[in-house]
Amino acid sequence: MATVTLMSDEEAAGIPEVAAVFADIRAVRRSDVINDFWRGLAHDPATLKRTWEGLKAIMIAPGPLDPLTRELIYMAVSVTNGCSYCIHSHTAAARAKGMTDAQYGHFLAIVGMANQTNALVTALGIAPDKAFQVS
Amino acid sequence: MATVTLMSDEEAAGIPEVAAVFADIRAVRRSDVINDFWRGLAHDPATLKRTWEGLKAIMIAPGPLDPLTRELIYMAVSVTNGCSYCIHSHTAAARAKGMTDAQYGHFLAIVGMANQTNALVTALGIAPDKAFQVS
Amino acid sequence: MATVTLMSDEEAAGIPEVAAVFADIRAVRRSDVINDFWRGLAHDPATLKRTWEGLKAIMIAPGPLDPLTRELIYMAVSVTNGCSYCIHSHTAAARAKGMTDAQYGHFLAIVGMANQTNALVTALGIAPDKAFQVS
Amino acid sequence: MATVTLMSDEEAAGIPEVAAVFADIRAVRRSDVINDFWRGLAHDPATLKRTWEGLKAIMIAPGPLDPLTRELIYMAVSVTNGCSYCIHSHTAAARAKGMTDAQYGHFLAIVGMANQTNALVTALGIAPDKAFQVS
Amino acid sequence: MATVTLMSDEEAAGIPEVAAVFADIRAVRRSDVINDFWRGLAHDPATLKRTWEGLKAIMIAPGPLDPLTRELIYMAVSVTNGCSYCIHSHTAAARAKGMTDAQYGHFLAIVGMANQTNALVTALGIAPDKAFQVS
Amino acid sequence: MATVTLMSDEEAAGIPEVAAVFADIRAVRRSDVINDFWRGLAHDPATLKRTWEGLKAIMIAPGPLDPLTRELIYMAVSVTNGCSYCIHSHTAAARAKGMTDAQYGHFLAIVGMANQTNALVTALGIAPDKAFQVS
Known part of the structure; x- marks a missing residue:
């Protein structure tokens, strides 16, 4: 149940901005898993990137x-x-x-x-x- | 602006259950101040006591x-x-x-x-x- | 503090739909007072009327x-x-x-x-x- | 999962007020489908009618x-x-x-x-x- | 779908505080059923007990x-x-x-x-x- | 009533990151006014900057x-x-x-x-x- 499709790695590979975020998530999280939230958000690459960058700065960077x-x-x-x-x-x-x-x-x-x-x-x-x- | 009056120390002194909670708040907080929340809640002594006891157990006791x-x-x-x-x-x-x-x-x-x-x-x-x- | 002005009885008198609702509120409530909520809502007579009729049916009529x-x-x-x-x-x-x-x-x-x-x-x-x- | 049953067309046919609303929904929406929200709400015909009329005036009529x-x-x-x-x-x-x-x-x-x-x-x-x- | 396991009667039997609350729920409700809410909450016996006692005083005792x-x-x-x-x-x-x-x-x-x-x-x-x- | 002080232009002038955001707000909005929200948020320059940049991209840039x-x-x-x-x-x-x-x-x-x-x-x-x- 969702209002959007969950973007697969194949689709993501064809959209450079999305592919870059997915690669960064994998690198930072040290895991191959991309959670469904990111796959749903990926249809709007700008929001995907802004959200991930914010989350990284606030939840993962030293503070x-x-x-x-x-x-x-x-x-x-x-x-x-x-x-x-x-x-x-x-x-x-x-x-x-x-x-x-x-x-x-x-x-x-x-x-x-x-x-x-x-x-x-x-x-x-x-x-x-x-x-x-x-x- | 409130839907209730704020109970004064004089009024509280006449209701043993309220007076006991107010005294305990002062002892635990090591301050003479009783915040307005407790003064507004005091019209229902049972809810006052239950709320204060819960707060003391969860927010003040070791944990x-x-x-x-x-x-x-x-x-x-x-x-x-x-x-x-x-x-x-x-x-x-x-x-x-x-x-x-x-x-x-x-x-x-x-x-x-x-x-x-x-x-x-x-x-x-x-x-x-x-x-x-x-x- | 509000995002709208509160409509006075004088202004309301000039807008038949509003005047009718104000009169009905006074009749049903048996009071001359029109609360500020209705005075703020009166700038949109259709919403004023729909809201008052709904409230009357649900909160005041027998049920x-x-x-x-x-x-x-x-x-x-x-x-x-x-x-x-x-x-x-x-x-x-x-x-x-x-x-x-x-x-x-x-x-x-x-x-x-x-x-x-x-x-x-x-x-x-x-x-x-x-x-x-x-x- | 719901707190009510979803009223079927058969049941609705036996309650004139509900049948009329269902017919109007079909006419206005130009579709035979009645969404589950209306089927759940239909047990209270007055609320069904008031809600549909409000929705029609606000979401469908010119504005x-x-x-x-x-x-x-x-x-x-x-x-x-x-x-x-x-x-x-x-x-x-x-x-x-x-x-x-x-x-x-x-x-x-x-x-x-x-x-x-x-x-x-x-x-x-x-x-x-x-x-x-x-x- | 849950963030916790639902505690079975067998597990509860091994934790006296939980077993006592479960027994009291059964006695007060006159039913053998323990709803899933209590089974999920049981991992923290103090919160289980405080919540049940509050609910009993507010929702079940005369008032x-x-x-x-x-x-x-x-x-x-x-x-x-x-x-x-x-x-x-x-x-x-x-x-x-x-x-x-x-x-x-x-x-x-x-x-x-x-x-x-x-x-x-x-x-x-x-x-x-x-x-x-x-x- | 607030949980923070509202940063004045004098204070802001002493914090380069804040001064830069305030200047950008004034330039983009073509107004000398800095709303109180920004003055309250200014105590955390990183959040001030991130919030303003996001708002500018989403609410002001073409889209x-x-x-x-x-x-x-x-x-x-x-x-x-x-x-x-x-x-x-x-x-x-x-x-x-x-x-x-x-x-x-x-x-x-x-x-x-x-x-x-x-x-x-x-x-x-x-x-x-x-x-x-x-x-």
């Missing part, structure tokens, strides 16, 4: 947050959006980056709690305390 | 995720839900727990990227790769 | 759900969408229709719980049990 | 926005809500109304970008610039 | 809102979040608690209308009328 | 969708996310690009209708018709 923390933030967004594909792929990525069962359980508890208190304060309609406002 | 990581997950949920109060309070909490400007910038980049790719894959309607599925 | 239950459902949607205007107006409407403080507290607890379990099951990615599926 | 633009707006809402059925049906409708692959790619890029900047500004908690406020 | 009204509120949240599992399970629960087809039709109409007006007022950016604000 | 259609898609996403800043800024942008009152009214009607039918079909839990599925 002030460690790889597992990045995945936990990504998972939290994806759960709150209800994005099934994203939840599955980033939960798998978090496990690959060392997430333990205990950490996953703790993550779930936080995400559940945050969604609960978000709903409560939204229902109450309370403005942020002055002390929380930077400007 | 497999460190305090800053917990706040980043909470912030990611709150941003995605668009909960202004929660965003302000947990961004302040993250800073109090040591979040640097560079880490906050990295957090923003991840949350923006995750919301972008969530939208893209949702639009494409692609099911999670088999390799991501545990069962 | 199998009682008036307070209807407001609680409306509030639950509005909280989950984070629509501040809707939360405020329908919480006020629910109180006008007899919602007690205890019922409001119970409502808050359910909405918080539902948002929590929604997030948990979404994170787990579990499909509905066969027994829950009608077709 | 200031052209048919493809209407579908792109519908798709943007559906992607942001994560409504799989709606995404699939309105992407198909947009293609039927002439959406090219390049336009679809551009649409995806905008929807991804909008979700990204929405998250960023929401995280920053910044109020709309005065210049953007009409009243 | 100011009747059982069907509670389910309708839960359904409204779940639909607005787009949580397929929750929609299916709580629609089934509502039917088990006496929801008629007419009530379900009315519920759908309200949820559709609320999502429509939420979007309209959010687009207009109108602040809540003063009369709706308690503090 | 298969005309400028007004792009804004309408952006507005539809922003309304559905409930992002007040984004709604205000892109509604203003749409007007600057020629959106008439009639087109805005039609836009509102579509966004309201789409949110209504999204909720209805999500509640019904119906899978996309086979005919809508490309793969």
Whole structure:
């Protein structure tokens, strides 16, 4: 079930911009697998390239947050959006980056709690305390 | 602007269950301040108590995720839900727990990227790769 | 703060379709007040009329759900969408229709719980049990 | 997987209000197909009729926005809500109304970008610039 | 499709905290069935227990809102979040608690209308009328 | 109310990467005004630059969708996310690009209708018709 076809390696080979991104994904990920997200996105090479470059800079390049923390933030967004594909792929990525069962359980508890208190304060309609406002 | 009044310390003093929670918040937080969220929620003492006990167990008690990581997950949920109060309070909490400007910038980049790719894959309607599925 | 002006009674008097809807709102609500939502929507008379007629049929005309239950459902949607205007107006409407403080507290607890379990099951990615599926 | 049965033409034939809507859908769409959405909604004839009449007035009748633009707006809402059925049906409708692959790619890029900047500004908690406020 | 395995009764029997919750679910629900949500959540016994205890207090214990009204509120949240599992399970629960087809039709109409007006007022950016604000 | 300070031109002048983006915004927009969104984002120059470059490529550079259609898609996403800043800024942008009152009214009607039918079909839990599925 999808609104697009998933581009095969054969098709990708005929579109230089796509072939270059697929090759870079394989090199950076050190794996021959190209996930279906990239195969679906490949019909628009500019968006494919912009998305992959952004993801590489933010999720893979060195930065002030460690790889597992990045995945936990990504998972939290994806759960709150209800994005099934994203939840599955980033939960798998978090496990690959060392997430333990205990950490996953703790993550779930936080995400559940945050969604609960978000709903409560939204229902109450309370403005942020002055002390929380930077400007 | 709110759908409820914010319970004062005087009112709270007259409701033992509320007074006990307010006292515990002050003890655990080592601060005399009770945030407006708790003052708005106090009209339903059972929900006040259940919410505070849950938050204490998940966000404050020792656990497999460190305090800053917990706040980043909470912030990611709150941003995605668009909960202004929660965003302000947990961004302040993250800073109090040591979040640097560079880490906050990295957090923003991840949350923006995750919301972008969530939208893209949702639009494409692609099911999670088999390799991501545990069962 | 708004993206449109709020139409005054003077302006409305000059647009027969709007004037008719405003008159009907006053008659049905037995109040001279026209809420700002209708004043903002009035710039598009067709949408104003369609929305008011739908609301009257669903929220005011006799039906199998009682008036307070209807407001609680409306509030639950509005909280989950984070629509501040809707939360405020329908919480006020629910109180006008007899919602007690205890019922409001119970409502808050359910909405918080539902948002929590929604997030948990979404994170787990579990499909509905066969027994829950009608077709 | 559904919470209701999908009403067959045989069943619909026995409920005059439903039969009339199904006939009108077939006439307006110039196709014998009744999509599953209408078959699921048909158990409540009043909601079926109100929804179809609204859709016809807004999406099919002449109006200031052209048919493809209407579908792109519908798709943007559906992607942001994560409504799989709606995404699939309105992407198909947009293609039927002439959406090219390049336009679809551009649409995806905008929807991804909008979700990204929405998250960023929401995280920053910044109020709309005065210049953007009409009243 | 899930991000976790569904814990069997055999596995649960080896984890006292999980076994106790499963036994309590069976006793309270007077049914031998343990829904998949609990089986997925069981890998984190603390979250399993906290969630079940909260649900029991809010959805099953006596309270100011009747059982069907509670389910309708839960359904409204779940639909607005787009949580397929929750929609299916709580629609089934509502039917088990006496929801008629007419009530379900009315519920759908309200949820559709609320999502429509939420979007309209959010687009207009109108602040809540003063009369709706308690503090 | 914000979680960050809004960077002044004086501060920006001291950070070459930020100064360059601000200068480019002014050149491309042919206006001296830098909106508050950019001033808030400027504390993380890499995200500022990446976001502006993406926006410029997608919303300003020539492409298969005309400028007004792009804004309408952006507005539809922003309304559905409930992002007040984004709604205000892109509604203003749409007007600057020629959106008439009639087109805005039609836009509102579509966004309201789409949110209504999204909720209805999500509640019904119906899978996309086979005919809508490309793969």
